[in-house]
Amino acid sequence: MxxxxxxxxxxxxxxxxxxxxxxxxIVEKQDEGHQCVVVVSAMGDTTDDLIDQAKLLxxxxxxxxxxxxxxxGEQISIxxxxxxxxxxxxxxxxxxxxxxxxxxxxxxxxxxxxxxSPERVMSALNENHIVIVAGFQGMTEDGEITTLGRGGxxxxxxxxxxxxxxxxxxxxxxxxxxxxxxxxxxxxxxxxAEISYDEMLELANLGAAVLHPRAxxxxxxxxxxxxVRSSFNYNEGTAVKEETSVEQGVVVSGIAYDKNVARIxxxxxxxxxxxxAQVFGALAEAQINVDIIVQSGVQDGxxxxxxxxxxxxxxxALEVIQGLRSKLPYRDVTSERDLVKVSIVGAGMISxxxxxxxxxxxxxxxxxxxxxxxxSEIKTSCVIENGNLEQVVxxxxxxxxxxxDAQVYVGGPQVRR
Amino acid sequence: MxxxxxxxxxxxxxxxxxxxxxxxxIVEKQDEGHQCVVVVSAMGDTTDDLIDQAKLLxxxxxxxxxxxxxxxGEQISIxxxxxxxxxxxxxxxxxxxxxxxxxxxxxxxxxxxxxxSPERVMSALNENHIVIVAGFQGMTEDGEITTLGRGGxxxxxxxxxxxxxxxxxxxxxxxxxxxxxxxxxxxxxxxxAEISYDEMLELANLGAAVLHPRAxxxxxxxxxxxxVRSSFNYNEGTAVKEETSVEQGVVVSGIAYDKNVARIxxxxxxxxxxxxAQVFGALAEAQINVDIIVQSGVQDGxxxxxxxxxxxxxxxALEVIQGLRSKLPYRDVTSERDLVKVSIVGAGMISxxxxxxxxxxxxxxxxxxxxxxxxSEIKTSCVIENGNLEQVVxxxxxxxxxxxDAQVYVGGPQVRR
Numbered sequence: 001m002x003x004x005x006x007x008x009x010x011x012x013x014x015x016x017x018x019x020x021x022x023x024x025x026i027v028e029k030q031d032e033g034h035q036c037v038v039v040v041s042a043m044g045d046t047t048d049d050l051i052d053q054a055k056l057l058x059x060x061x062x063x064x065x066x067x068x069x070x071x072x073g074e075q076i077s078i079x080x081x082x083x084x085x086x087x088x089x090x091x092x093x094x095x096x097x098x099x100x101x102x103x104x105x106x107x108x109x110x111x112x113x114x115x116x117s118p119e120r121v122m123s124a125l126n127e128n129h130i131v132i133v134a135g136f137q138g139m140t141e142d143g144e145i146t147t148l149g150r151g152g153x154x155x156x157x158x159x160x161x162x163x164x165x166x167x168x169x170x171x172x173x174x175x176x177x178x179x180x181x182x183x184x185x186x187x188x189x190x191x192x193a194e195i196s197y198d199e200m201l202e203l204a205n206l207g208a209a210v211l212h213p214r215a216x217x218x219x220x221x222x223x224x225x226x227x228v229r230s231s232f233n234y235n236e237g238t239a240v241k242e243e244t245s246v247e248q249g250v251v252v253s254g255i256a257y258d259k260n261v262a263r264i265x266x267x268x269x270x271x272x273x274x275x276x277a278q279v280f281g282a283l284a285e286a287q288i289n290v291d292i293i294v295q296s297g298v299q300d301g302x303x304x305x306x307x308x309x310x311x312x313x314x315x316x317a318l319e320v321i322q323g324l325r326s327k328l329p330y331r332d333v334t335s336e337r338d339l340v341k342v343s344i345v346g347a348g349m350i351s352x353x354x355x356x357x358x359x360x361x362x363x364x365x366x367x368x369x370x371x372x373x374x375x376s377e378i379k380t381s382c383v384i385e386n387g388n389l390e391q392v393v394x395x396x397x398x399x400x401x402x403x404x405d406a407q408v409y410v411g412g413p414q415v416r417r
Numbered sequence: 418m419x420x421x422x423x424x425x426x427x428x429x430x431x432x433x434x435x436x437x438x439x440x441x442x443i444v445e446k447q448d449e450g451h452q453c454v455v456v457v458s459a460m461g462d463t464t465d466d467l468i469d470q471a472k473l474l475x476x477x478x479x480x481x482x483x484x485x486x487x488x489x490g491e492q493i494s495i496x497x498x499x500x501x502x503x504x505x506x507x508x509x510x511x512x513x514x515x516x517x518x519x520x521x522x523x524x525x526x527x528x529x530x531x532x533x534s535p536e537r538v539m540s541a542l543n544e545n546h547i548v549i550v551a552g553f554q555g556m557t558e559d560g561e562i563t564t565l566g567r568g569g570x571x572x573x574x575x576x577x578x579x580x581x582x583x584x585x586x587x588x589x590x591x592x593x594x595x596x597x598x599x600x601x602x603x604x605x606x607x608x609x610a611e612i613s614y615d616e617m618l619e620l621a622n623l624g625a626a627v628l629h630p631r632a633x634x635x636x637x638x639x640x641x642x643x644x645v646r647s648s649f650n651y652n653e654g655t656a657v658k659e660e661t662s663v664e665q666g667v668v669v670s671g672i673a674y675d676k677n678v679a680r681i682x683x684x685x686x687x688x689x690x691x692x693x694a695q696v697f698g699a700l701a702e703a704q705i706n707v708d709i710i711v712q713s714g715v716q717d718g719x720x721x722x723x724x725x726x727x728x729x730x731x732x733x734a735l736e737v738i739q740g741l742r743s744k745l746p747y748r749d750v751t752s753e754r755d756l757v758k759v760s761i762v763g764a765g766m767i768s769x770x771x772x773x774x775x776x777x778x779x780x781x782x783x784x785x786x787x788x789x790x791x792x793s794e795i796k797t798s799c800v801i802e803n804g805n806l807e808q809v810v811x812x813x814x815x816x817x818x819x820x821x822d823a824q825v826y827v828g829g830p831q832v833r834r
Contacts, residue, residue, distance in 0.1 A: 069496035079486035
C-alpha cells in the first residue's frame with residue numbers, strides 16, 4: 001500500500017463528465033490498494049467567470065475580497081468531486097484549504113505556505129476515506145482566507161505530499177508528460193520517462209507549462225517524487241525526481257524556447273563602478289524581470305551592455321533607462337523586439353564538453369546568427385531572430401538525438417491556476 | 418449612532434445592478450451615522466444552480482458535501498457585495514459563517530445555532546468597517562461547515578443582532594412590509610406599521626412568507642426588534658416587536674390563509690384512554706405535521722375525530738391510519754382535499770369578546786359553511802371549502818376595518834433560503 005497525492009487541474013474537472021471520469025480514476029487507485037489524497041482546482045471557466053463578476057462591481061477589487069471570492073471555485077470542485085466518489089459507493093471527505101491545515105503568510109493573492117498541520121487529512125485517511133483538498137488556498141494565523149497565487153494548486157499538492165510523507169505526488173493534466181520539446185513544433189518530440197528537478201526547472205516554461213516552477217522548487221527542496229501524466233489516458237507519465245538514470249548518449253534532455261524576448265542595449269556608458277547596480281536596481285524597482293545580461297569590453301572608458309526582458313515589459317524598461325540619463329550619461333539606447341530565446345537543457349552537459357559549441361554550430365548551419373548567449377551548468381541559451389525559431393528547434397532536436405518515431409502527444413495547452 | 422443589522426435576501430442581490438443598489442443602500446445608512454452589519458443570502462438562482470450540478474453527479478448527495486457546496490453561494494455574495502461597497506469608497510470586510518463566529522450543532526442541512534462568538538464582527542466594526550456576514554451557515558466544534566436549513570439567512574440576521582446587541586435588525590425583501598392580508602387577493606390590503614411577535618408568528622405563512630417563523634421565534638426570545646422593508650424603495654416597513662400600540666378600533670391585525678389543507682376523519686373509534694396518543698404518535702413518527710384536531714362527542718362508547726394536514730401529506734397520513742386498523746379498530750376513515758384555512762389574527766382579540774362570533778357570521782353570510790374551527794388567544798381559524806376563499810378573505814378584511822384606499826403593494830413572492 002502506498003500513499004498517493006493526486007492533483008487534477010481545472011481542465012481535468014471542466015464539466016460533469018470529466019468530474020465523473022476523475023472520480024473513477026481515484027476509485028481505481030484505491031482498488032489497487034492505495035490511500036488517496038486528492039487536490040483539485042476550480043472547474044474549467046469558474047475562475048474567469050468569478051473574475052468577470054467581480055470586475056462588473058469593482059474594476060479594482062480589494063485583494064482580500066478577491067481571495068474570499070476565488071476560493072469558492074475550489075470549494076465547489078471538492079464538494080462535487082466528493083459527491084461523484086460517493087456515487088461510486090466510496091467514502092470521501094472534502095476539505096477546504098483551512099480545514100486541511102494550510103497556513104500562509106498574511107498576504108492576499110499570492111501568499112506563501114508557512115506551515116501545514118495535516119492532522120485532519122491523516123485522521124480522515126485512517127478512517128479509510130478518500131480525502132479531497134481544495135487547491136490554491138490557505139488561511140492566515142488570524143483566520144483570513146488566502147490564495148497561493150501562481151502555480152497554486154500544484155504547490156498545494158506538492159506541499160501536502162511533503163507534509164503527509166506521500167510516496168508519490170501525481171500531477172494529472174491534459175498532456176501525457178514532459179516532452180523533449182514542444183510537440184506543436186516538433187512532431188517527433190519524445191515523452192521523457194524521467195527528468196531531474198533541475199532540468200525540470202529549466203524546462204518549466206517549455207510547451208504547455210505543464211508544471212509551475214514554484215511547485216518544482218518545493219518538490220526539489222522536500223524531495224517529493226512527482227509524476228506528470230494525463231487524466232485522459234493510462235499512459236505512463238514523466239517522473240520528476242532528484243537522480244535520473246542518464247540514457248546512453250542522451251546529453252540534452254529537452255529543448256525549450258521563449259517567443260517573447262526583447263533586447264535592450266545601452267551604448268557608450270561611462271565605465272565607473274556601480275553602473276550595472278544602478279541600472280538593474282532601477283529596473284528591479286519597476287518590477288521588470290531581466291533575463292540575460294551581456295557586457296561588452298570597455299573602449300576609451302566607455303562600455304556597451306545589453307539585456308533581455310519580456311516583450312511586454314520592453315517599453316517600461318526603455319522608460320526607466322531614459323529616466324536614468326541625467327544621472328548616468330550614455331550615448332544611445334536601442335531595442336530589438338522580434339527575438340526569441342532557444343535553450344538546450346540536460347544534466348549530462350556538465351560531463352560532456354562541447355555541447356554548447358555543437359549548439360552554436362547547428363544554429364549557424366541554419367543561417368541564423370546568434371545575438372546573445374547565456375550558460376549554466378545544465379543549460380545553454382541563445383537569443384536569435386524570431387523568423388527561424390521552428391527550424392532551429394527542429395534541427396537541435398535532431399542533432400541531440402531526441403527525435404522519436406512515435407507521435408504520442410495528446411491535447412492542447414492547459415488552463416491552470 | 419445606532420448599530421444596525423441589515424439582511425438582504427437572494428432576490429435583493431440577484432444580479433450586478435441589484436448588488437450595486439444594495440451597496441448604495443448600506444452606504445447611505447452609514448452616512449446617517451450608523452454602524453452596519455450586513456447579512457446576505459446567495460444571489461438569485463445560485464442555490465438552484467448548485468443543486469442542479471450536484472444532482473448530475475449524485476442523485477442522493479451526502480448532506481455534509483451539500484453543505485460544503487451550498488455555503489459557496491453566500492461566500493460569493495459577501496465577497497461581491499464587499500467589492501461593491503469598496504467601489505463606493507467605503508471599507509467593508511466580508512466574513513463567512515465560521516469567521517463570524519457561528520457555532521452550530523453537528524448536523525448537516527438543518528443545523529441549529531448553539532453559540533455565536535462575535536468578537537471578529539465587533540473588532541471589524543470598531544475599526545469602522547462595514548461588516549458583511551454570510552447568511553445560512555456556521556461551523557461545528559470540530560470545524561465542519563454546516564447550513565442552518567429553513568429560514569436560514571433570516572435566522573442568521575436575528576441571531577447576530579441578538580449577539581452584538583444591535584438596536585434594530587432590518588429584513589430587506591421585495592415587499593414593503595407585512596400586510597393585513599395577501600395583496601394579491603385583497604387589493605386594498607394595508608401595510609401594518611407594527612405588529613407583535615406573536616401576531617407575526619401566526620401570520621408567518623401569510624402572503625409571500627416574508628419572514629420565517631424560526632427567525633420570529635428567535636427574535637421574540639431574544640427581544641430583537643425587527644423591521645421588514647423593501648430593498649427597492651424607501652417606504653417605511655413594518656416593525657415587529659414585543660409591545661405594539663393597538664390602534665383605535667383595530668382588533669384584528671391581519672387575515673391569513675392556507676390553500677393546501679386536507680381533512681382526515683376517523684369514524685367510530687373505540688373511546689379508550691390513549692387512543693389519540695396512539696394515532697398522533699404514529700403520524701409524528703412518519704414526520705407528518707398535523708394542524709387542527711377536533712374530537713366530537715362520544716356515542717355508544719365510540720368517538721369520531723378529525724384532523725387537518727397539508728395536501729401533500731394527506732396520502733401518507735391515510736396510509737398510516739390504515740396501518741393502525743389492526744391495533745385500533747375503527748368503522749371508517751374519510752378524507753376531504755379541497756379545503757382551505759382562513760385565520761384572523763390580532764393581539765386585541767383577548768380583550769374583545771365576540772370577535773370569533775363575528776367571523777363565523779361573516780363567513781356564513783357568504784353562504785359558506787365552516788367545517789372546523791380552532792382558536793388561540795390571538796387567533797381564530799376556520800376550515801372552509803376552497804371555492805370561496807377569496808370572497809371570504811375580502812369580506813373579513815372589510816368587516817374588521819382593514820381596508821385602505823392606498824394600494825402600495827410592490828413586487829411578487831420572494832425566493833428565499
